[in-house]
Amino acid sequence: MWRLLIIALFVPMVSWAKSTEMSWLDNRFRVDPTIKQVSFLVYREKASQAVTLVRPDGTKYYAWEHPKNVAWYEENGMDIISIENPMPGPWQAIGKITPENKVKILSNLTxxxxxxxxxxxxxxxxxxxxxxxxxxxxxxxxxxxxxxxxxxxxxxxxxxxxxxxxxxxxxxxxxxxxxxxxxxxxxxxxxxxxxxxxxxxxxxxxxxxxxxxxxxxxxxxxxxxxxxxPAPIRASFTQARNENRKHTMTIDTEAGAIKAGSLAAHIEQVDPKERVTITQAQSEKDETKLYFDLPNSYLPGKNSWFGWVYATDMATDRPLQFNLGTHNYGVTEPIDLKAAHEARLKAAAEKKKLEEQQRIIEERAEARKWFWIYVVAGNLLIIVLIFAGILAWKKIKVTKAVKDAAPKAEKLSMPPPPKV
Incomplete structure (x- = not known):
C-alpha cells in the first residue's frame, strides 16, 4: 500500500516534455508549467462519444464547447485535443477510455x-x-x-x-x-x-x-x-498546316531573368486515340531561347499537349520549374477539292430544286386562297342581290296594293260656253 501511495504521489510530478502514455486510475495526468503547447491523444472505445476534458481548476472542455486556444478533432474511437498555453497542474479525461487505449500526451511541439x-x-x-x-x-x-x-x-x-x-x-x-x-x-x-x-x-x-x-x-x-x-518564360505552340510538316514549340525568356543554357522542356502530346507522345529538348550552352519540333500524328479530332519547363534564375541561381498547362488543338479530315466542288454543286442544285418546289407550293396555296375568296364574295353578292330583289319586289307589291285600295276621284268637266 505504501509503495502504491508513493507512486500515486510521485508520478504526477514528472515533467511531460516527451510523448507519454498514461494508464493511471481515472485517466489523470499532469502538465508541467514549462509547457507552452500540448496535444492529448485520447483513445476510447469505438462508437463512444467524445471525452470531457477537465482542467486543474475544474473547468470542463467539450468537443462542441471550448475556448479559442483549444482545437478539438473528433473521430470514431479517438479525440485529438491541442491546447496553447495550457494551465499547469493535473488534468483529467472523462469518457470510455480503457487501459488498453490510454491517453497519450505530446508537448513542446513545433x-x-x-x-x-x-x-x-x-x-x-x-x-x-x-x-x-x-x-x-x-x-x-x-x-x-x-x-x-x-x-x-x-x-x-x-x-x-x-x-x-x-x-x-x-x-x-x-x-x-x-x-x-x-x-x-x-x-x-x-x-x-x-x-x-x-x-x-x-x-x-x-x-x-x-x-x-x-x-x-x-x-x-x-x-x-x-x-x-510575372513569369519570365513564354511558350508558343505552332500547329502544322498539313501532315507533311511537324508542329513547333518555342520557349522564349525575359532578358536577364534566366541563366543561359539552363532551359529544358518536357512536352507530352495526346492524340484522339489517347496515345501519348513525349518530347524533350534542351537549350544550347549560351542560349536563352529554345526551339524544337513536335511530332505530328495528323489524326483527325481533338488533340492536346501539356508539359513543363526547367530553368535557373539568373540572379539567385535558384532552379525553377514552370507548368505550361494543358492546351487543345483540332485536326480536320483531309479535303478532296473535286469531290467537295461536286458536293457543293449538288447541294446548290438540291437547294434550288427545293426552293422551286416551295415556290410552286406557295403559289398554289395563294391561288387556292383567292379562289375561295372569290367564291365566298360571289356567294355573298348573290345572297345580297336576292335579298335586295325580294325587298324591292315586296315594296312594289305593297305600293301597288295601296294604290289599288285608294277611291277613284270623279272626273270634272268644264261647262260649255254660253250662247249669245
Whole structure:
C-alpha cells in the first residue's frame, strides 16, 4: 500500500516534455508549467462519444464547447485535443477510455517550414516542406501525423488590413496541401516531414503566405511575405498546316531573368486515340531561347499537349520549374477539292430544286386562297342581290296594293260656253 501511495504521489510530478502514455486510475495526468503547447491523444472505445476534458481548476472542455486556444478533432474511437498555453497542474479525461487505449500526451511541439524565396514567379511550381517536431526531434507518431492537414494559403498583402472591416479584407487562396504519405514529392511516409508541390497560380503582387492546420488538429501557424513576379518564360505552340510538316514549340525568356543554357522542356502530346507522345529538348550552352519540333500524328479530332519547363534564375541561381498547362488543338479530315466542288454543286442544285418546289407550293396555296375568296364574295353578292330583289319586289307589291285600295276621284268637266 505504501509503495502504491508513493507512486500515486510521485508520478504526477514528472515533467511531460516527451510523448507519454498514461494508464493511471481515472485517466489523470499532469502538465508541467514549462509547457507552452500540448496535444492529448485520447483513445476510447469505438462508437463512444467524445471525452470531457477537465482542467486543474475544474473547468470542463467539450468537443462542441471550448475556448479559442483549444482545437478539438473528433473521430470514431479517438479525440485529438491541442491546447496553447495550457494551465499547469493535473488534468483529467472523462469518457470510455480503457487501459488498453490510454491517453497519450505530446508537448513542446513545433512546426518548422522551409523559407520561401522572397521572389517567386507566376506559374512556377516548387517543392516545399514543413516539419513537425517534438523537443527538436521529428515527430513520428502515425496516429497523429495521419490526421494532420496543413494548407498553404496566399493572401494579397495590404498594409492596413487589420484596420479594415472583415468584409473588406482580402480573401486567402489555398494553393497547396502538405502530405506525409510518401507519395508525389514526399520522400518517406510518416517521418514527420510534410511535402507539397506548390503551384504559384496567382496574379503577380505581394502576398502573405500562411501555413496552418486545415482541420484544427494543430494550432500553430507560420507566416511569411513574398513577392510574385510575372513569369519570365513564354511558350508558343505552332500547329502544322498539313501532315507533311511537324508542329513547333518555342520557349522564349525575359532578358536577364534566366541563366543561359539552363532551359529544358518536357512536352507530352495526346492524340484522339489517347496515345501519348513525349518530347524533350534542351537549350544550347549560351542560349536563352529554345526551339524544337513536335511530332505530328495528323489524326483527325481533338488533340492536346501539356508539359513543363526547367530553368535557373539568373540572379539567385535558384532552379525553377514552370507548368505550361494543358492546351487543345483540332485536326480536320483531309479535303478532296473535286469531290467537295461536286458536293457543293449538288447541294446548290438540291437547294434550288427545293426552293422551286416551295415556290410552286406557295403559289398554289395563294391561288387556292383567292379562289375561295372569290367564291365566298360571289356567294355573298348573290345572297345580297336576292335579298335586295325580294325587298324591292315586296315594296312594289305593297305600293301597288295601296294604290289599288285608294277611291277613284270623279272626273270634272268644264261647262260649255254660253250662247249669245
Amino acid at each position: 512546426l518548422s517550414v522551409d523559407t520561401l524565396p522572397k521572389k517567386l514567379y507566376q506559374s512556377e511550381t516548387l517543392k516545399f516542406t514543413a516539419r513537425l517536431e517534438q523537443d527538436g526531434k521529428p515527430l513520428v507518431l502515425r496516429d497523429f501525423l495521419n490526421r494532420i492537414k496543413l494548407n498553404v494559403t496566399f493572401t494579397p498583402y495590404l498594409a492596413n488590413e487589420k484596420e479594415l472591416v472583415k468584409e473588406a479584407r482580402p480573401l486567402p487562396e489555398v494553393l497547396g496541401t502538405f502530405e506525409d504519405d510518401g507519395e508525389g514529392l514526399d520522400e518517406v511516409a510518416g517521418d514527420g516531414v510534410f511535402t507539397v508541390n506548390l503551384p504559384v497560380n496567382i496574379k503577380p503582387g505581394k502576398y502573405w503566405v500562411r501555413i496552418q492546420s486545415r482541420n484544427g488538429v494543430f494550432l500553430r501557424t507560420v507566416e511569411q511575405d513574398v513577392l510574385v513576379y
